[in-house]
Structures are given as structure tokens and as C-alpha cells.
Amino acid sequence: MPLTFDNKIFDDIEKGNKQWQEELDKVFEARPERLTRFSTVSDKEINRLYTPADVRDQDFMEDIGFPGDYPFTRGVQPSMYRGRFWTMRMFAGLGSARDTNKRFHVLVKAGQTGLSTAFDMPTLMGYDTDAHKAKGECGKCGVAIDTLKDIEDLFEGLPIERITTSMTINPPASVIWAMYIAMAENRGIDRKVLGGTIQNDMLKEFIAQKTFMCPPVPSVRIIEDTVEFGTREVPRWNTISISGYHIREAGSTAVQELAFTLADGIAYTEKAIERGLDVDDFAPRFSFFFNSHLDFFEEVAKFRAARRMWAKIMKKRFKAKDQRSWWLRFHTQTAGCSLTAQQPYNNVVRTALQALAAVMGGTQSLHTNSLDEVLAIPTEEAATIALRTQQIIAEESGVANMIDPLGGSYFVEALTNQMEEEAFDIIQKIDDMGGMLSAIEKNFPQQEIADSAYHYQRQIDDNEKIVVGVNKYAVDEEIPVEVLEIDEKLESLQIEKTNRVKAERDNQRVAECLEMVGEACSGKQNIMEPLIAAVKANATLQEVCDVYRKVYGQYRDPGIY
Amino acid sequence: MRQKRRVRVMVAKPGLDGHDRGARIIARAYRDAGFEVVYTGLHQTPEEIVAAAIQEDVDMIGLSSLAGAHKYLFLAVVELLREKAADDIVVCGGGIIPDDDIEKLKESGVKEVFTPGTPLDDIVKWVQNNVTPRQD
Numbered sequence: 036m037p038l039t040f041d042n043k044i045f046d047d048i049e050k051g052n053k054q055w056q057e058e059l060d061k062v063f064e065a066r067p068e069r070l071t072r073f074s075t076v077s078d079k080e081i082n083r084l085y086t087p088a089d090v091r092d093q094d095f096m097e098d099i100g101f102p103g104d105y106p107f108t109r110g111v112q113p114s115m116y117r118g119r120f121w122t123m124r125m126f127a128g129l130g131s132a133r134d135t136n137k138r139f140h141v142l143v144k145a146g147q148t149g150l151s152t153a154f155d156m157p158t159l160m161g162y163d164t165d166a167h168k169a170k171g172e173c174g175k176c177g178v179a180i181d182t183l184k185d186i187e188d189l190f191e192g193l194p195i196e197r198i199t200t201s202m203t204i205n206p207p208a209s210v211i212w213a214m215y216i217a218m219a220e221n222r223g224i225d226r227k228v229l230g231g232t233i234q235n236d237m238l239k240e241f242i243a244q245k246t247f248m249c250p251p252v253p254s255v256r257i258i259e260d261t262v263e264f265g266t267r268e269v270p271r272w273n274t275i276s277i278s279g280y281h282i283r284e285a286g287s288t289a290v291q292e293l294a295f296t297l298a299d300g301i302a303y304t305e306k307a308i309e310r311g312l313d314v315d316d317f318a319p320r321f322s323f324f325f326n327s328h329l330d331f332f333e334e335v336a337k338f339r340a341a342r343r344m345w346a347k348i349m350k351k352r353f354k355a356k357d358q359r360s361w362w363l364r365f366h367t368q369t370a371g372c373s374l375t376a377q378q379p380y381n382n383v384v385r386t387a388l389q390a391l392a393a394v395m396g397g398t399q400s401l402h403t404n405s406l407d408e409v410l411a412i413p414t415e416e417a418a419t420i421a422l423r424t425q426q427i428i429a430e431e432s433g434v435a436n437m438i439d440p441l442g443g444s445y446f447v448e449a450l451t452n453q454m455e456e457e458a459f460d461i462i463q464k465i466d467d468m469g470g471m472l473s474a475i476e477k478n479f480p481q482q483e484i485a486d487s488a489y490h491y492q493r494q495i496d497d498n499e500k501i502v503v504g505v506n507k508y509a510v511d512e513e514i515p516v517e518v519l520e521i522d523e524k525l526e527s528l529q530i531e532k533t534n535r536v537k538a539e540r541d542n543q544r545v546a547e548c549l550e551m552v553g554e555a556c557s558g559k560q561n562i563m564e565p566l567i568a569a570v571k572a573n574a575t576l577q578e579v580c581d582v583y584r585k586v587y588g589q590y591r592d593p594g595i596y
Numbered sequence: 597m598r599q600k601r602r603v604r605v606m607v608a609k610p611g612l613d614g615h616d617r618g619a620r621i622i623a624r625a626y627r628d629a630g631f632e633v634v635y636t637g638l639h640q641t642p643e644e645i646v647a648a649a650i651q652e653d654v655d656m657i658g659l660s661s662l663a664g665a666h667k668y669l670f671l672a673v674v675e676l677l678r679e680k681a682a683d684d685i686v687v688c689g690g691g692i693i694p695d696d697d698i699e700k701l702k703e704s705g706v707k708e709v710f711t712p713g714t715p716l717d718d719i720v721k722w723v724q725n726n727v728t729p730r731q732d
Contacts, residue, residue: 156612156663160639168641171668172612245614245638285617372617376692376712409712410694411664485620492621496715505713518694521664594637596607596620 048088059083076330076500077288078490079453085445093448098343102438106346108339108451109439110397111362116435122400123425124201124366128153128177129412130521131529132188135178139193141415145422149400150193150231151201153177154211159246161207161580164529173526176412181533181577183570186214187221196224200231201276201366201400206248208235209261210579213566216269221571232273232322232366235261238299238471242480244281245592248580251472253587257562259306264563266317273322275303276366282480283326284372286488289337290454292326294461295471295480297344301462302471304353318349319359327393328370329385335441336450338396341365344455367393368402374409378504379516382406387424394428395441401425411518478595485596533575540573548572549582556586603729604632606654608645610673613663614638618690618712622658625716631723642672649677649685656686656727659706666693667700674705686727690714 074080082089093099100106103113112118125147127138139150154177157169163181164173173179180186190200196219204211212233216226237254240247247254258275265274279296287295300321307317325341327334345363349355369389374382383406390403403421405413413421429435441447468474475481494500501507548569555562569579607623609616616638623635634652636645649657659670670689677683689701690710698709707726710719 156665159614160612162612168612168639171665171672172663175664176613240614245616246612286621410692485624488617489621489624492716496717502713506715514695592616592637592639594635596623596633596635 045088045091048086052084052086052088055084075289075333076328076491077290077333077487078494079288079290079333085449087445089445089449090452093452098452099442099448105350105358105361106343107362108343109442111342111364111399115397115438116394116429117438120429120435121394121398122149122199123147123422123429124149124151124400124402125418125422126151126153126203126368126402127418128155129519130174130178130525132178132180132185134174136189136191136193138415138418139189142418142422143193143198145419146426147422149199149201151402152189152203154202154204155179156246158207158211158576159204161210161248161577161583163533163575163577164526165533166577171526173529174521179525179529180211180214181529181575182536182573183214183217184532184536184573186211186218190215190218195219195222196228201234202231203234205234205237205240205244205246206254206583207576207580208233209257209562209566210570210576212261213563214570217567217571226269228271229269230271232276233261234276234278234324236275236278236299236324238302238475239278239281239296241475241590242282242295242299243285243287243484244278247590247592249583249587250590251475253583254590255303255306255472257583258303259310260562262303262307262317262320263310263312264561265320266312268563270320272320274317274320276322276324277303278324280324280326280368282484283328283370285484286372286491287484288487289328289330289333290457291461291480291483291487293337293341293344293454294458294465296323296325297341297348297458298462298465298471298474300345301348301352305470308353314349314353314355315357315360318353318355319357319362322399323363323365325365325367325398326370327367327389327396327398329373329389331388331392332441332447332450333454334389334392335396336447336454338365338367338393338398339439339442339447339451340455340458342397343451344458364399366400366402367396367398369393369404371404371408374404374406375502375504376409376514377509378512379406379409379514381504382409383420383424386421387428390424390428391432391434394434397439407516407518410514410516412521414517414519417516478593481593481595536573537575544572545569545574545578548574549578552579553582553586556582600731601729602630602632603656603723603727604634604652604654605656605658605723605727606634606636606645606649606652607658607660608636608640608649608673609638609660610640610642610645610669611661611663611665612639613661613665615662615691616660618662619658619660621716622660622690622719625720626723629720629724642669642676645673646676646680646682650680650682653730654685655729656688656723659687659689661689661691661693664692666691667697670701670706671704678705688722690719
């Protein structure tokens with residue numbers, strides 16, 4: 036059933052279009068068009084106007100349909116925001132576990148509905164604060180975690196049996212998750228009721244975010260252990276958040292973000308099936324994480340295309356039968372890379388537009404960046420404005436009153452189709468290379484992203500793309516915002532705290548536990564139970580990660596540019 | 597007369613920070629400008645950076661940091677170069693670096709700090725004006 040039933044209308048449209056173009060030629064002859072070429076932020080060329088002729092092959096029921104129905108173009112739930120708003124989940128982490136705990140309480144009190152944790156660089160890379168490589172980094176871009184004691188302090192007083200927690204952690208995701216489970220069990224909470232997400236997506240680390248520890252193959256093995264364990268033991272947990280966010284931040288186009296993210300999802304699915312898991316047992320716990328960038332319609336189309344593509348991949352390629360396996364549920368973060376240090380208050384507006392695109396695209400949860408995030412970790416005031424931005428969109432703007440408000444727009448539907456087609460072409464290319472792991476070994480996605488990033492930067496430098504306050508409307512200014520500073524004393528305090536934990540623990544027990552982790556790593560046993568035992572015995576994050584590094588070796592950045 | 601060689605620059609990522617979009621774009625811009633470029637890749641310690649810079653005989657090190665540890669890491673590189681009597685190598689930096697820190701870094705021997713939004717051509721020109729290639 037095509038969008039428009041009457042074929043005669045296409046003749047009329049063609050006639051009308053021709054007439055309009057002739058008029059237009061006259062107008063532009065007198066005064067030329069504003070640009071010689073109009074394109075999205077990803078440099079995709081955009082036509083002057085879209086009509087039913089641009090979507091004439093589209094079948095409403097098959098390609099668009101209803102929310103909650105295959106292929107989910109309009110949303111994964113039948114009710115979407117008529118039922119409840121998206122989860123407002125602000126990414127937070129700074130300084131010590133106690134500092135971040137305080138920020139969590141502030142955000143929950145301000146109406147945030149889910150927790151999201153940012154860790155510092157040493158934690159993200161599997162080092163303790165006292166490691167030589169960690170010097171100068173403690174608590175700088177997130178919270179420092181060395182032991183279970185830190186995780187306990189981080190979540191103190193927060194109702195983790197009710198509120199879901201997202202943790203942006205990758206190479207040591209299994210260890211931090213083990214600490215979270217151990218913390219809950221020490222509080223008397225059953226692991227089966229725990230809800231949340233670990234990012235745990237190593238493929239995009241090699242492609243874009245670049246926090247890595249072990250080589251790709253063993254990294255994926257650890258992930259599959261968490262998928263298997265989660266399926267059985269922590270059924271409400273999202274074991275992977277397959278992330279396009281960092282791919283986009285590293286400079287990809289919207290279509291590349293779409294293609295590489297879904298190709299990562301395909302790789303994780305294939306590996307889990309190889310292990311003997313049934314696709315419908317684990318796929319419903321896969322979640323996704325996308326960027327919402329500057330180009331409003333391109334982003335909305337991207338989210339809609341992503342849902343439709345994943346549904347097709349799951350149903351047709353992997354033969355999943357459970358509807359929940361077909362759902363692409365996603366978190367969104369507005370584009371950090373789009374913010375400017377110049378005239379930083381403008382960032383509030385950028386973030387609002389990007390958040391609006393995420394909502395119009397049907398996101399399940401959202402983080403809005405703070406205006407000062409381009410300068411440092413957000414202050415409390417800046418983080419509150421960012422949260423209020425979401426609340427204004429939800430409560431005041433009216434855009435959450437109906438589902439998929441842009442569905443049926445000739446432009447948005449045409450763009451959705453086009454992005455899907457182009458992204459599937461890239462996925463085909465990756466399949467031809469032997470899948471994402473081989474593509475990464477060949478540096479294919481890395482090089483593609485580097486090319487796009489350089490192209491975009493050159494466009495800015497040549498004023499082909501405008502950044503307000505940077506290459507147009509720039510002023511001489513003092514940056515007027517207050518910047519949060521992390522106390523340099525934190526590092527020594529954190530080292531003292533961890534030393535106290537080490538002094539009080541049973542070192543014999545720690546050694547035994549670490550040996551069992553090592554055995555699980557070199558053998559076939561799932562690593563999660565030995566990990567939980569090790570962190571309960573107060574093994575540190577680095578002690579466990581050193582076992583990984585010893586068994587699997589370390590990955591080094593190939594350093595391509 | 598011996599011929600002057602081209603400017604040889606090292607783009608380096610000190611510390612654990614993984615944000616390499618800027619560093620890689622700068623490396624490419626330097627290459628396009630005709631410089632010889634050595635890119636260290638990620639996760640280098642100050643010791644590794646200084647050792648590589650001396651071994652590669654570079655004229656300049658460009659350090660990139662976006663995760664807040666610039667004060668310790670940039671100054672450690674400057675200090676180590678001094679210790680190794682290699683402080684004729686120009687050090688500059690870039691990334692997310694607050695204004696107050698820029699002053700401190702410059703006082704301590706970092707020659708220039710580039711913040712977000714600086715056009716690539718400005719950075720290339722700065723190198724052309726401030727870094728003299730050594731004779732081979």
C-alpha cells in the first residue's frame with residue numbers, strides 16, 4: 036500500500052514541480068541561491084523540496100507502520116511518550132566516589148530518573164590510582180574506582196533496587212559490573228532484580244573511543260561471558276550498550292555512525308550464537324547508544340532508520356522470533372563535539388536542539404550536555420540547566436504529545452530510506468571483509484572516520500560549514516563561565532584509601548581468587564563468578580585487570596591518522 | 597652548503613586519554629603542509645614521548661590532552677627534555693585546557709597552547725614561524 040494511492044497524482048506533481056522550478060530559476064537568476072550546494076553536517080546533499088514523488092515506492096504498512104509493530108520505524112513501544120517520558124539520565128562522575136555520590140543525590144533530587152556513571156581515565160583503562168601510568172589523572176574526567184569500597188561509597192543511599200544505573204565502562208566492564216553486583220548482594224539485594232547497563236562495547240573502542248586493554252578477540256570473549264552470565268543471572272541488565280556515540284564524536288558521518296554501530300551489533304550477535312546461545316535469550320538485553328548531532332532532520336532520520344534496520348537484521352539475518360529481539364532500544368547523548376569553548380552559553384541552545392531531535396527520533400533515554408562541558412567537568416548549575424532542558428522539552432514544548440511527529444514528512448521519510456540504504460551498503464562492505472573484527476584489523480572503520488573528521492574540519496576552516504561564534508559571529512571575549520576544578524590532593528587521598536583497604540583484607544584469599552580469575556580466562560569457564568568472588572575479597576580493579584593483561588596480552592594503538 | 601631539512605614534528609598523546617580526533621587531524625594537517633610527521637599513537641608516558649622525540653630527532657613536540665591531566669603530563673615532558681639536555685625541542689600543546697592553566701603551562705616552558713576552534717592553518721603557520729628545522 037503506497038503512501039499515496041492515486042498514481043495520477045504523480046503526473047500532477049511532476050507538472051507542478053516543473054512549473055515551480057521554472058519560477059525558481061527566474062528568482063535565482065535575479066539573485067542567486069544562498070549557497071552553491073546545500074548539505075547536512077555529514078555533507079549529505081539535500082534537495083530544495085521533497086514531495087510524495089520522493090517516497091512513491093514506500094509501503095506504509097511495511098516500511099512505516101505503527102509504533103510497537105515491526106519494523107518499528109515509529110518507535111519500539113506502542114505507547115511511546117504517551118505512556119511515560121524517556122528516562123532523563125545525566126552522565127556524572129567527578130573526583131572521589133563520595134563527590135560523585137553527592138552529585139547523584141543532587142540530580143535525583145532535581146528529578147533525574149536514572150543514574151549514569153562517568154569513570155576517570157585510570158578506571159576506564161583498568162589501572163588503580165597508584166599506578167605510574169595513572170599519575171595526574173585521578174578523578175579528572177570521572178570518578179576514581181579502585182576497590183569495592185569505592186563502589187559502595189558511590190551508590191550509598193541510592194535505591195539501586197528501584198533505580199537503574201548505567202555505567203560507561205568498557206575494557207574493565209566485567210570487573211566494575213562484578214563490583215556492582217557484589218555491592219548489591221552485600222546490601223541484601225538479589226542480583227535478579229538489578230536493572231541497568233554496562234557499556235561493555237569493545238569494538239567501538241578499537242574503532243573510536245580508544246580505551247583498550249587486551250586485543251580484540253579476547254576482549255570480545257570477555258564480553259560474551261558477560262552476555263551469557265547476564266542472560267542467566269541478571270536478567271534485567273543490559274549487558275552491552277552498542278555505541279555509535281563515540282564513533283560520531285570521533286568524526287564519522289551520520290550514516291557511518293549508523294552502519295558501524297549496527298555492524299558491531301551483528302558481530303556481538305554472531306559471537307554469542309557461536310557460543311551456543313539462542314538469539315532470543317540474549318538479544319532483548321542488547322541496548323544501543325547514539326549521538327544526537329547538529330543536523331536536526333538528519334538525526335531524526337538516523338534514529339528511525341536505525342530501528343528499522345536492526346529489526347530487519349534481527350528478523351531476517353538472525354531469525355529471531357521474539358519481538359523484543361527486534362527492538363532497537365537506545366540511549367542518546369547530545370553531541371559533545373559540537374559544543375564550542377567560544378561564547379559557551381550558546382551551547383545551551385545547541386544542546387536543546389539536539390535533545391529535541393533525539394526525542395522526535397524516539398529515544399528511550401537521554402543525556403543532555405552541559406554548556407561548560409567543552410571546558411571541564413560540568414558544575415552543578417550547568418548540569419541542572421542541561422537537565423531542565425529535557426524537562427522543558429518534555430513538559431512544555433508539546434512534542435511528546437504524539438508519537439513519531441515527523442513520520443510522513445516527505446523529507447524525513449526520504450532521508451530515512453536513503454540513510455538506511457547507504458548504511459546497509461557499508462555493512463555489506465564489512466561483511467565482505469569477513470565481519471567487523473577483520474575490518475578493524477584492516478583499520479577500515481578507523482580510516483573512514485579519520486577521513487570524515489578531516490573533511491569536516493577543512494570545511495569549517497574554509498567557512499563551508501559555519502560554527503557560530505567560531506568562524507562566524509566571533510567576538511573577542513573572556514570566557515565568562517565558572518569552571519570546576521578537581522582538587523590535586525584527591526590523588527593522594529584516594530591512594531591512602533585503597534592502601535587502607537589492602538591493609539585490612541586477607542591477602543591469601545585475594546591471591547586465590549585472582550588465580551581463579553586467571554584460570555577462567557585461560558580456560559572456558561565463565562569469568563563472572565570468579566570476578567565477583569575476587570572483588571568481594573577486595574581485590575583491586577588493577578589486580579584483576581593485570582590478570583587479563585597477563586593472560587591475553589595488551590593492545591597497542593596502531594596510530595594511524 | 598648543507599641543505600636545510602624539512603620541519604620534523606611529533607604529535608603525541610600523553611596519558612590515558614583516548615580523544616585522538618584532534619591529534620590525528622593536526623598530524624594530517626602538518627603532513628599536508630609538508631612537515632615530516634611522527635604520530636606516537638595513544639597512551640604514551642612522558643618518558644616514552646621524550647625518548648621517541650630524541651630518537652626521531654624531532655624539532656617540535658605537539659602534545660594533545662582532552663581529559664584534564666595536561667598540567668602534570670605537559671610539564672613532565674618539558675622537565676624530562678631539560679633533564680636529557682634536549683630542551684631545544686619546541687613543545688606546544690592543545691586540547692581542552694582552561695585559561696588559567698595555559699598561563700601556568702607557558703610560564704613553565706610550553707611555548708604555545710591551542711584551544712578548540714583554532715583553524716588548522718593558524719597552527720601550521722605558527723609552526724612555520726616558530727620552529728626552525730635543525731641541520732642534518
